[in-house]
Amino acid sequence: MPELPEVETVKNELSPYVIGRRITGVTLLWEGMVRQPFLAEFRSHTIGQKITGISRHGKYLFLSLSSGDLLNIHLKMTGSLIIGQESAEPPSYTRAIIHLDNDTNIFFRDPRKFGIMRLVKDKNSIVGKLGPEPLGADFTPQLLGRLLGKRTAPIKALLCDQNLIAGIGNMYADEALFAAKIHPLRPGNSLSPEEIKRLHSAIRRVLRAGISKKGASTNTYFRPDGTRGTAHDEFKVAHARGKSCPVCGTPIERIAVRHRGTYFCPKCQPAL
DNA sequence: ACCACAACCTGGCCGC
DNA sequence: TGCGGCCAGGTTGTGG
Structure with missing residues (x-):
């Protein structure tokens, strides 16, 4: 799932392909990808524009256009942006194609149709x-x-609340809590100053590791060149169904927190 | 202000 | 082998 390290990787690796390029066309194979009320004007306000920059805020990606508008892309859970030649067959589940002036396309692939674009x-x-x-x-x-x-x-x-901290999602929240040895159900206000310090350090450590491994391809995330990241190889508990804790060997438990699968080690992360 | 939950989507995997 | 059901989860909107 694209979280901060994945979106950061997409931003970094897309950049050399798109900066300075002009958008020559937009193909929507799934109209729901563009949010109303912008659909009517979406094409006319993007076609002909030059891409002057690319940036990331939390999990939100922005392409700056020469008009001053911003093309916002959110990959949600299963979206990928894949670079390919104009003549290439679109990847499976391609929902939108942004055509560029050097016979290159950005293919917006998204099996579950959660991803969005807006201007x-x-x-x-x-x-x-x-x-x-x-x-x-x-x-x-x-x-x-x-x-x-x-x-x-x-x-x-x-940790997953974007209005509190931007960019952390389900996977990296589980990894950070494991690294900080904090039970996922602990109330936020019950953490001691020492635990807050550990958690702060763990958050930055797991996110930096994710970026250095070019993101985690637990299922449908791909880098712009179509390859997978390898950050998931270093995950200790996230998605570790049926596995044992790499530190103490205790079976990893799965519970639901806000309907989200949450994995943790009951021995390393004891409930208070 | 804060908390909780349903809805949006569909492929992959598991057990029977 | 086929089929039903569970699992994956970021964001928005609503209600308490």
Whole structure:
């Protein structure tokens, strides 16, 4: 699933192919991919525009257009952006094609049709409420402590809340909590200063590892060149159904937190 | 302000 | 071998 490390990888690896290129056409094979009310104007406002930049906020990707508009792409759970030749057969489950002026295409592949594209004038209309970037310089243990404040929801749910911290999803939340030895159901406000410090460090460690391995291809995530990332090879508990804890050998448990599969080691991450 | 949950989608895998 | 059911989960919208 594309989370911060996956979207960061897509941004970095897409960049050399798209910066400075002009959009010559847009093919929508699944119209639901473009959110109303923009569908009517989507083509006319993208075709002919030059791509001047690419950026990421949390899990949101933005292509800056020469008109000043921003083309926002969200991969949701199963989306991939694959670079290919104009003459190439689109990958399976391609829902949209952005044609570029050098006979190159961006294929938006998405088996489950959750991914979206939209055109906005103001980035803040989408990312204005997002929490801080967990790899940013301002994300300190003190800030994490303030964010958790008096929150009583399970720490696992809070880590996945984009308005609290931007970019962490189900996989990296499980990995960070394991690395910090914190039970996923602990209320946010029950963490000691020491645990907050451990969690802060663990969040940054697992996200950086994910980026350095070019993302985790647990199922449908692909890099722009069509290859898979390898971050999942280093996962300790995420998606580890039926496996044992690599530290103590205890069977990994699966529970549902907010209807999300949550994996943890009951011995290394004891309930308080 | 905060918390909880349904809905959106469909392929892959498991057990029978 | 085929089939039913579970599992995967980011975001939005709604209601308490």
